[in-house]
Amino acid sequence: MNAPEKTSLEIIGLSVTYAGHGTHRRSVRAVRDCSFSVSRGETVGLVGESGSGKSSVLMSIPRLLPESASVTGKIFCRGVEISSLSEAEMNRWRWRKIAIVPQGAMNSFTPHLTIGRHITEVLEHHFKMPRHESEARAAELVKTAGLNENAVSRYPHEMSGGEKQRAALAAAIACEPDFLLADEPTTALDVITQKEVLETITSLTRDRGMGVLLVTHDLPLASGSCDSLLVMRDGEIVERGPAREVTSRPKEPYTRMLTDAVRDMEKPR
Amino acid sequence: MKAFLKRAGSSVVVLAVVLALNFFLFRIMPGDPLLAIADPRFSPEAKARLAVQWGLDRPLPEQFAVYVKEMLSFRFGLSMMTSAPVWDELKNRLPNTVALLLPALILSTALGLWGGMTAALKRGSIVERIVLTCGAVSFSFPSFFVQILLLMCFAYAFPLFPLSGSASIPPPEGIKSVFDYLWHLALPVFSLTILGFGGFALYIRNMMVKALGEDYVLMARARGLPRGRVVWNHAFRGILPPVLTIILMSLPGVVSGAVITETVFSMNGVGRFLLEATNSHDYPAAGAAFFLLALLTVGCNILTDICYVLADPRVRREGAHE
């Protein structure tokens, strides 16, 4: 492995093990020796079926896995080894350099705070922005994400799934992070909204030159919007390469299975 | 606003039910209410005179109207035992009960909040173990047993506190009497505090552990917010409405606790007044004490309801829309 580059997010030899609980004392090795990198301006898709360990990879980058997880390996962000930072230092990297777009099905917004408050809170904390400035910025961000301006004063329970996902996107780009980790950002949305949200992600990150790690189980969706693809199975990366190459000429039987499954479904009846 | 009115309305209903219960319990009971005050050997004329005196000769609806008027104007009538106005006696005792319950409630809530939060944030710590133990104790130990144990330890074995009463005999003069009063109050308040603390802290801990596992708390951490902000603004604010509900639900129990605590420590409060009145079949007095205790509960209910509406934006918003 080469020396970590200044402009990318590098993951080297990442392994995640979950300690067993109670009657299930068996510990689970969710990720095994994964290495890859995401450069700024690049969109990398991490594809695998559920249970393949892709979410564990994503959450281990900002170090947000539950305490039962033990993580080994190194993570570099713009040349800094963030995996060896203290918790307080790590907190300065979260959201400012690495932000997350959560799963659509997650309750990612605190129920008793307005959408606007989620964004202004982040701005006020990270940039010490005064209230009126952060409010103006929040309104602007919400509009860029394709929402109505009054969305800032609404509570999460008053929004639809698609709207919430757009709001999550607006919150994610609030600090202009270098890297965006999108964890199944379109699951639990209907097909049309899925496409719209994904387009918004692509356009917003392209404009700002952000690196995106898109975690999804949806291979065609990933191949449509990613530059390169990583295919994960049972905690290991089994195939990698440019998106087109992986989908059209899969080397691994597992990837072939995934693409075949898609092809079968798309076959006219 | 509508949400609040709805809740206030239910408090009024509670009060009405208490009033009705109070009235009918004493009047529609097996036997003649007169038997309680008059010796069976009294002459019929004497009994009739007594009935007129207590208004027992009039039809029930009229009695009820008079009774409601008396209750709401805090007159409560005369005691059947002493023939003195009940309110005069209660007026002297109410401050003692409030002085017992209010500090205990505030202390146990504050301590419970701190203990529950600490236990949830530091799983496996000593604080968590204390909270779990106190919780189990408060759900399974009779309150009076805990209080008697405290008395045995701190008033009998190590006489740091008085065994009973609200003041020394003879009562000291001037500023000393305040300290004397507080000294007598210390053990009862302490006992109610630890009893209330256990249950409350356990609830807070359990809810907080659950809240900390919520997706939105993880996301708040992902946003790089400082720990205090994540814990208080995101996790704790989320459980505030149920916490208030717990406080609300525990109020009747706290008031019931006053009766027992005042009995154990032989304090002159409304609770013990109720016990004495019940034991001597002094219905107007018992009714008045019961009404006062219920009023105390309902008052706290309304207070908590206001906090609830303020704490939960969803309730607030729904009210505003209508």
Add this chain to the structure above:
Amino acid sequence: MNRLSRGFSAICLAAFVLLAVTGPGLFGLPDGEQAPPYSVPGWMDRKIARTILLSSDSGALSWNYKPPRRVSVTGELNYGSINWSTPERTFVLTDSPGEVDLDARDVPFKRALGMDPFADLPKALFPSGGEYRLWIDGEGEAVMKIEGGRWGLLGTDHRGRDVAALFVRGIRVSLIIGFSATLIAAVLGVSLGLLSGYAGGLTDSLIMRAVDVLLSIPTLPVLMVLAGVWGKGLWNLVIVLSIFSWMGTARTVRAMTLSLRDAPWVEGLRALGAKRGYIIFRHLLPEVLPLLLANVALGVPGTILAEAGMSFLGLSDPRLPSWGRMLHEAHTYGAFTSGAWWTILPPGIGIAVICLIFMDLGRKLEERADPRLVAKVGAEALKEAAE
């Protein structure tokens, strides 16, 4: 370990039930006054004598205890005198023929021995350790009852009753109250909860209003007033307690019914033409039953504590020995100024233990009724691992 503790609370409960059913008869635990008030437990102070019966023809008694609390002599004297020899001197207890009934507390007896009416006669009769003898100079027989103030397993209470016997008798009240009140409350709660959840509309809101109101009335004062008005009987208390403790169950059952009512399989039943009653009793009830059982077990401590509280306030049947009543008497008759902790700890700990047992059983039942609860911790880890 887990399996062991599971069995443990069930075994404890079984032991309690057995004790309650067989009662004190099994161990021959006596009723009524046995020994001086607040006699210490038998295993406590070896310097205090247990109760000794000394006959006039049984020879010498070697005594090396503290002076006894009570001494009495009964018997019959035809002629002569009944004498008491201490190492120092000899007392002539009586020389008047006829039936003998002497008690060291009696003033005439003290006078006859030439002592001050306020003198501690037992102490004078037992001044120190050594050989003592009760003997008759003449014809007759006499028995001296020496009550040292040490009795049984747990001593005696303010009336000299055996605390261990009272303790065993008290189990019955706690169990009867706990079981029956909770059972009645459960039946009330289930029926009203099912009705409320399934019928909806006005019935639902009426029942739920009632729940709210009952939940915000301080229970104990109501119970006190009712005890004053209706009398202090056990069954009165059971009825009143069950009226005030069905609300939680009703809420739970209602919530479950609501979620089940619109479940696809219930809709399917309805589409098949099943009647409301059939759906409720054959399908919904079995579904909520396991949770209900857990609810019952978890509700028992509440009623036991309420009964104990009422008894502690003196609002229970005085003829019925219960743990709360024991504590009431201990508190009223100054057990702690006498340092008689044995009248306080056993009933208090008894209540606590029985409540803990039911809570433990309730939690176990809850876990069995809702396996998701148990699996939650493990499943969470697996879920996390799976993602």
